[in-house]
Amino acid sequence: MTVTLKDIAERAGVTSATVSMVINNKPNISDATRKKVLKIAKELNYYPNVIARGLATKKSNSIGVIVPNLASSFVVRVLQGIKSTNRDIEYTVQLFDTVGQNESESQLFQRMARERRIDGVILISSTVTEEDLNIFRDESVPSIVVARKCENLDSVYVNNEQGAAEATDYLISKGHTSIACVISRKHGLPTEERLQGYKNSLMRHNIAFNPELVFDVDDDTMPNGEEVFRKIHQVKPAVTSVFVPAGDMVAIGIIKEAKKEGLRIPQDCAVVGYDDIPAAEVVEPSLTTVRQPKLEMGDYAINMIVDKIEGRESGIKHKELPTKFIIRESA
Amino acid sequence: MTVTLKDIAERAGVTSATVSMVINNKPNISDATRKKVLKIAKELNYYPNVIARGLATKKSNSIGVIVPNLASSFVVRVLQGIKSTNRDIEYTVQLFDTVGQNESESQLFQRMARERRIDGVILISSTVTEEDLNIFRDESVPSIVVARKCENLDSVYVNNEQGAAEATDYLISKGHTSIACVISRKHGLPTEERLQGYKNSLMRHNIAFNPELVFDVDDDTMPNGEEVFRKIHQVKPAVTSVFVPAGDMVAIGIIKEAKKEGLRIPQDCAVVGYDDIPAAEVVEPSLTTVRQPKLEMGDYAINMIVDKIEGRESGIKHKELPTKFIIRESA
DNA sequence: TTGTAGGCGTTATCAT
């Protein structure tokens, strides 16, 4: 049988109100009853029913994390950051993904908010539209978006422009002037920022931007990288390096295909990826890439959202984290 | 303002009881009121408060997933399986990990159950003791354990013995008689099973089991693989192949180190891993390995737990899934 | 310092 406040109250000879106050560490309780109540609670192995508590307090004590796709190692890594910080926090994490769902992120969010399932949400998604993000602001549930800069919503993101510029700078410093750029257009804003960083770097070094050196890919997969390199390889005069904001798996595919076609990396063609996934260290030559501080983003996001929920913060906050350029062998 | 049953009831000129019945699709409601109520609900953008509902029905409509460590790609993959099946299911997934926590899996489970946070739990963990698992059985909340065979609890797992035997068989069929085996003892039962499969295979082929060819490693990381290969390389007479139940990252480390020491893979030393992680395709030569049906395990687990929660299943069920031997270049 | 009483939003059991 499940034990409730009332059970404890009866045994202790007090009312459930008193027991409640003891359990919640409220002041103005005599030491004697406090001790007695706690003792009995322990004996009975009492745990408060969080649902009843939630109804009374209008809090669910849980935070929703909405992710586009658990298959993405980026997303998982941010989630790890969230969870490991979440350790010391009394909120439960509810996980939602939207891939293959008929509900959009914002619809899902709205429903969760209205159903009072969650006290706040962290949205990890680069693909929502600005318009959709407005729904997040309109609900009375705090939310923060990760990996995407966003004017009128809390957000934590990296400086993609700078990360991409740094990578391009590096290639240029190695003497490259013909640098292909492989992006993933459907990933929206971050892609644009990275592309801009690439352009900025070229411009700063007086290298003309050539739209024909920009290649588009659908997803961050190895086969896509292999395929795109075949196209890159046909460009005349030959490019000597490839920067791959689309992601490390594409970059790895490019390396594989380039080697297969007899090129030496990085001598004949240098490659720089984006993300720093585990496989980046495995491929040969190992992949030079732009690392995003994923754990830190998760960490910051959960702290921020808790502060919001508990009213310690108000107003819109933005946190920009730096990328880190990881030099390995491929460039 | 949040809209409740009562709000709808007032506008519709009925009581909240009636509205409740409409919302829940109960029979014996006149078409007229049903339509009217639904219309108003829609206008007001009503969503039921799941917490209040939970209190009344004594159900939280959520399932806990307890994982040892989100850093493990195995765990994440199972989680993916859970989530993608979870799509069509009205249960919410709450994620808990226990790494660095002072609560054990079973304590956490007990608390979640008693707090009525969850209607059922999926435990992905190979490291809990049999004893601890008893706590799971004792609570009145259904639970299922993934990746670990377990007598008196529902479970879904792979036939590790067979998977390991198959891998070993393959190496033997390639003419190897001196096969090192790299395990991770701290991972308990599955490790033992894999080791047993390795032994069985040797025995069936009349090859003496040599304990000195068994190496232990702490975690599934590349550096651990590199380190252990240095030891393996010192064995005289030289081994010609390595089977790595400890996991693919260790196997990849072994390949790297072996190449560094001038060996050709698989000619001088064949390597077989365990898990089939993404990087297995990336390493050169690509890694022959034992794939576990992770998505399927997740899929089965969530279906099973929902069936249990809803009383469609009772009694202890076990599901054994087959491993799949993936032949690539490293063996 | 403790008890009383009402409410949180739903569901469910009886009546009507």
Next chain:
DNA sequence: ATGATAACGCCTACAA
């Protein structure tokens, strides 16, 4: 077919 009413377990004024 619908309405009253009492749970569900906890919290929180307010009263004593």
